[in-house]
Amino acid sequence: MPVPNRNGLEIVNIDVKDVRFPTSLGGHGSDALHTDPNYSCAYVTTTTENGKQGYGLTFTCGRGTEIVVLTVRSMKKFILGRNAADIFSDFAGFWRSITNDSQMRWLGPEKGVVHLAVAAIINSLWDLWARLENKPLWRLLVDMSPEELVSTIDFRYITDVLTKEEAIKILKDKEPGKDSRVKDLLENGYPAYTTQVGWLGYSDELVKELCEKYLSLGFKHFKVKVGLNFEDDYRRCSLVRKFIGDDKFLMVDANQAWSVDEAIEWMKKLAPLKPMWIEEPTSPDDVLGHAAIARALEPYGIGVATGEMCANRVMFKQFLQSGGMQYCQIDSARIGGVNEILSVYLMAEKFKTAVCPHAGGVGLCEMVQHLQLWDFARVSASRRGRLLEYVDQQHEHFVDPCRVLAAAYVAPTAPGYSTQMLPETLKKFSYPNGTEWQRMFKEGIFPMPDEAELVNE
Amino acid sequence: MPVPNRNGLEIVNIDVKDVRFPTSLGGHGSDALHTDPNYSCAYVTTTTENGKQGYGLTFTCGRGTEIVVLTVRSMKKFILGRNAADIFSDFAGFWRSITNDSQMRWLGPEKGVVHLAVAAIINSLWDLWARLENKPLWRLLVDMSPEELVSTIDFRYITDVLTKEEAIKILKDKEPGKDSRVKDLLENGYPAYTTQVGWLGYSDELVKELCEKYLSLGFKHFKVKVGLNFEDDYRRCSLVRKFIGDDKFLMVDANQAWSVDEAIEWMKKLAPLKPMWIEEPTSPDDVLGHAAIARALEPYGIGVATGEMCANRVMFKQFLQSGGMQYCQIDSARIGGVNEILSVYLMAEKFKTAVCPHAGGVGLCEMVQHLQLWDFARVSASRRGRLLEYVDQQHEHFVDPCRVLAAAYVAPTAPGYSTQMLPETLKKFSYPNGTEWQRMFKEGIFPMPDEAELVNE
Known part of the structure; x- marks a missing residue:
């Protein structure tokens, strides 16, 4: 198992940002049910004790991103203080622990807002892992043995169609x-x-x-x-x-x-x-x-x-x-x-x-x-x-x-999951305090954020 | 259609509270996947211009209730300023508008946190309607004509099994x-x-x-x-x-x-x-x-x-x-x-x-x-x-x-949907500021609320 040494890998911070782009202004992304999306994301940065970082996100369409952001914040308690190497060596167990908290699972289970938040967090951890291995994520996955790969999967509820053994055989x-x-x-x-x-x-x-x-x-x-x-x-x-x-x-x-x-x-x-x-x-x-x-x-x-x-x-x-x-x-x-x-x-x-x-x-x-x-x-x-x-x-x-x-x-070659955003983007498009959003509010291009959206501050 | 006169029925406030009971202390409600639930709810009070109120809630299991509460707050913008009588006369249309906002529907659609929040809001509106008609909810429903009743239903995605006409015939x-x-x-x-x-x-x-x-x-x-x-x-x-x-x-x-x-x-x-x-x-x-x-x-x-x-x-x-x-x-x-x-x-x-x-x-x-x-x-x-x-x-x-x-x-006879909580309960069990929670935090019975849960304040 390509699991990094535990030293310094305690997770000491999980930062989450509401990042929105004003795509509705150009009709980009418009479809039958999403007539005016502002393409957005909840953007998670996971930091270890030794300063390593992983970046993960979940896509959203604008309004409501603050809810996913709060959910990530609510889930921090399940992750902070854990060692990333321990997570990677029992990734399926960790995955179940954050998708099936005995109180929070009522809010899904495994669907909607809570699952979007899980996606952003989990993606940041895979990005971190690939960076620690100095590989693009796809190479990390390709280089895993079948047994290592399936050890990351929670097979609950799918064994009637695919068992762990069958998965190993496919690989x-x-x-x-x-x-x-x-x-x-x-x-x-x-x-x-x-x-x-x-x-x-x-x-x-x-x-x-x-x-x-x-x-x-x-x-x-x-x-x-x-x-x-x-x-x-x-x-x-x-x-x-x-x-x-x-x-x-x-x-x-x-x-x-x-x-x-x-x-x-x-x-x-x-x-x-x-x-x-x-x-x-x-x-x-x-x-x-x-x-x-x-x-x-x-x-x-x-x-x-x-x-x-x-x-x-x-x-x-x-x-x-x-x-x-x-x-x-x-x-x-x-x-x-x-x-x-x-x-x-x-x-x-x-x-x-x-x-x-x-x-x-x-x-x-x-x-x-x-x-x-x-x-x-x-x-x-x-x-x-x-x-x-x-x-x-x-x-x-x-x-x-x-x-x-x-x-x-073109196959990516840089380490990670290609999910890191530019600092300049976060400065401009964080919602509602990014410089671009502040400008657009001032110019009346978009209405001011409402009470709920201000929790991001 | 038993729709009340519009006068004074503009919705001027939607209040939402995080109410939690420490049921995990007694093992009440414990099952195979929910080993320590604190039975809770997001509790919504909808108020009209003339001071009429409707009460609605969605059940939760403790942790994460703050997420549903924030979601209700995020949805306020779809409801405030609308007239309750207008909502009741096109209830299916209103229902679709709040379940299918072109940006927020990505967070569901129609499932998980966003749907729990919709339930609390919608239930408060039915409670209000029944109170305005001075009937328990079940009598309001029983007294509706088949056509009136089905006018509240969004049949999208179910017409292959049940059309509006079939529903009317059943009734x-x-x-x-x-x-x-x-x-x-x-x-x-x-x-x-x-x-x-x-x-x-x-x-x-x-x-x-x-x-x-x-x-x-x-x-x-x-x-x-x-x-x-x-x-x-x-x-x-x-x-x-x-x-x-x-x-x-x-x-x-x-x-x-x-x-x-x-x-x-x-x-x-x-x-x-x-x-x-x-x-x-x-x-x-x-x-x-x-x-x-x-x-x-x-x-x-x-x-x-x-x-x-x-x-x-x-x-x-x-x-x-x-x-x-x-x-x-x-x-x-x-x-x-x-x-x-x-x-x-x-x-x-x-x-x-x-x-x-x-x-x-x-x-x-x-x-x-x-x-x-x-x-x-x-x-x-x-x-x-x-x-x-x-x-x-x-x-x-x-x-x-x-x-x-x-x-x-026993068939209820009081007007409404039986969803109104006692003021004393809200004072004691609102989370995290209710007097009972403050006492339990002080006595170390439960850990202090975390950063995310403080958005309720």
């Missing part, structure tokens, strides 16, 4: 060829798709311009937001299909706009435009509904993609069991951080379902590249039908931003 | 006999079961004493907590079975302790003691897992009960569709308040599944009695297989506490 079966796949990744990176051409808030002219831009950058997969108005959807999707041509791929994303029957009807009418998948057709909790939609759309060659709001491994388990998910879109910061995500990748492999992570939100592209590289090297050993979402937003705020060249993510 | 079909059922309820109340005999923290002597007490009070149904240790469970359940005799009913509750296979094995071994149901055998999110357990235990005459941690109507829909739930245990303050609960009762009726609400936590008995009385009068028209949970704790803190006589809830 062992894929050991041959591991080194050549790592080499391949370092040389060729990982294919990306773009969501940048089709936010609902964009004009037709902008859509055209962006299609041309991303085509020229080598992209073959283009995602368009749908779900508010059918005629408008058909027109916008036709436009994108016209610009990209029949040899490229179109995906559509309804962001939960529909009921089950409505999703089926709407998509049958969009079928002539040959979408590869329909993403989030209905409630993210509706396993059986997604399965019904998948069955109805299978004859049209349309798969169902979902996962960015899938609450935890138990929900993913059912989506995979039921056939409700042909593309598994794990989110790096909604379920309980890397540990739980590893279990989802392993279950997806068991069901031979492609993982195409959700990204685009603050820091999500930075994180999911690590997960997907590990998947190729150690789990699925395949890039077939798999893609990494790419949205060109907020990368400039990170110390080690993701890089996409010729429509492929 | 219309049960209009005959309504008045005699109301009379019956006023005369006979509603049958209760007790959870008081079998908390995990209780000694065998206390279990014996409590069995005798509740038998003498006329109870026929007794629930025992299980799930930590099989030998101990078998011994304790045998003890209760011996005390109550074979003509009474035993239920067992694992509070999510098991994986699917483990639940099936454990319960097959408890089957000789003839439990009527196994409650929460596994993760509350595992619809397909519950369905598998239900199929395996059906030959043993054991039904599956769940619902107290079921996140929302979409999850209930699937439990009902899949046969994963033979006893539907709605909680009055986990899903989004009365509006969403009504939709669950109507779906349960469609699937001919008995609703046996979860209660026992702070204020839950007070609330669920109203819901279940309405169900008998207007939805299922049956008490067959249906019971109301009863735990004799914290009722003394309410202005209009529930009353159980001869093992039956």
